[in-house]
Amino acid sequence: MVHEVRGVVARVKHGPVSLETILVPDPGPGEALVQVQACGVCHTDLHYREGGINDDFPFLLGHEAAGIVEAVGAGVTEVAPGDYVILNWRAVCGSCRACLRGKPWYCFATHNAQQKMTLADGTALSPALGIGAFVEKTLVAAGQCTKVDPAAAPAVAGLLGCGVMAGLGAVLNTGAVTRGDSVAVIGCGGVGNAAIAGARLAGATTIIGVDLSDRKLDWARQFGATHTVNAGQADVVEAIRELTGGFGADVVVEAVGRPETYRQAFYARDLAGTVVLVGVPTPEMQLELPLLDVFGRGGSLKSSWYGDCLPSRDFPMLISLYLQGRLDLDAFVTERIGLGDIEDAFAKMQRGEVLRSVVEL
Known part of the structure; x- marks a missing residue:
């Protein structure tokens, strides 16, 4: 039929x-x-x-x-x-x-x-x-x-x-954010704000939302951002460092998928910190970074596919958190x-x- x-x-x-x-x-x-x-x-x-x-x-x-x-x-x-x-x-x-x-x-x-x-x-x-x-x-x-x-x-x-799982998983699974961590999220659309919600769930104490849109930054605060940065009004890297004691964030989630915002994420993390790319680039985009900086800053540069989720494990758990009023x-x-x-x-x-x-x- x-x-x-x-x-x-x-x-x-x-x-x-x-x-x-x-x-x-x-x-x-x-x-x-x-x-x-x-x-x-x-x-x-x-x-x-x-x-x-x-x-x-x-x-x-x-x-x-x-x-x-x-x-x-x-x-x-x-x-x-x-x-x-x-x-x-x-x-x-x-x-x-x-x-x-x-x-x-x-x-x-x-x-x-x-x-x-x-x-x-x-x-x-x-x-x-x-x-x-x-x-x-x-x-x-x-x-x-x-x-x-x-x-x-x-x-x-x-x-x-898709989107909410990608953001939550970028923090909970790929970035392995835990209690007391500092987290910056560049791009506060659906995926980015899900990452912010995930950081709050994980117990991050400093959660920084970055975007060009004041409307999106308002959303970021609603989902748990403790600080926000308008990228059109401040140097993103310096602002994140200032909000994290001068060091940079433990985990920076790039939820835009552009070379310029990825570079911001790379330099806005602490030494041995983690960058998680969850924004989706387009085929023509190219990234250039000094290899010495990649070596010298240490840490991890990760891509998050679908929030590295296992649907059979993560979907029922997240629905349970939603029904409990925690997500x-x-x-x-x-x-x-x-x-x-x-x-x-x-x-x-x-x-x-x-x-x-x-x-x-």
């Missing part, structure tokens, strides 16, 4: 998205059909539309989603019809060299659905991050479904599917929109007016 649903497609590079009829097959072996209930509008979706990820157009956009499993294919044991799940884009294989070394969050062979969703004319779609969730129903690998407590509303639960996921939801409002949501994102627009279906 083929399911005829509505979904948001980017047909050409830089072109506006369109609401189209999508054909979704029944799940095959190892696959799951999910009725999408909500999906956040993430900057990565805009990267796809702009050709910043690859050129495999047309794309079925959306990936930061929660919903209900409608059907599963042969051999699926992880989830069953009726389960409430968050979708993830790193379904671990369990057998690659990273998984066998006990580090499945670095899985080198994450998998997606084998069957293709298509346009009405049969054109195969490339689902964003292997998910494609700006659609009423989507087909994914069963391992991309993580069962969580249904008490958490889809509009907030789905945010863990304010609701604060990330700026507006709730429909499938036809994606272009407007992209424009608001580019203007820095929203943390997250969330599509509700």
Whole structure:
């Protein structure tokens, strides 16, 4: 059986998205059909539309989603019809060299659905991050479904599917922030503010938010920043050093993904401190640093893929913290929109007016 649903497609590079009829097959072996209930509008979706990820157009956009499993294919044991799940884009294989070394969050062979969703004319779609969730129903690998407590509303639960998890994980997993640490976060959008919330959860005592936007710095204080720096009004490196006793932060999270902000992060950390890159660069960007400075400052330069999360471990835990009132996921939801409002949501994102627009279906 083929399911005829509505979904948001980017047909050409830089072109506006369109609401189209999508054909979704029944799940095959190892696959799951999910009725999408909500999906956040993430900057990565805009990267796809702009050709910043690859050129495999047309794309079925959306990936930061929660919903209900409608059907599963042969051999699926992880989830069953009726389960409430968050979708993830790193379904671990369990057998690659990273998984066998006990580090499945670095899985080198994450998998997606084998069957293709298509346009009405049969054109195969490339689902964003292997998910494609700006659609009423989507087909994914069963391992991309993580069962969580249904008490958490889809509009907030789905945010863990990408941006919020990326920020939280950059601090909790990649940066290994702990009690008493100082943390600076450069870029206070959705991912950066999630990093700030994670730093507060971890017990960091000094948490510095850096951005060019006073609105975003207000958000940073809401999520737990103890200090903020407007990068248009102060030297970022000197300001962070001044706020950390002249030394620099123990951990600096770069949540922008640009060479100039990465250099700020590099020099704003303490000796033997850690830089965590979680902002997503575009293919043409290049970074140049004096190699002697890389050697002489010591410490760690890390990239955080999806917050180095393990969805089966992290999603249920974070939903539990949310339900206990210890992690304010609701604060990330700026507006709730429909499938036809994606272009407007992209424009608001580019203007820095929203943390997250969330599509509700």
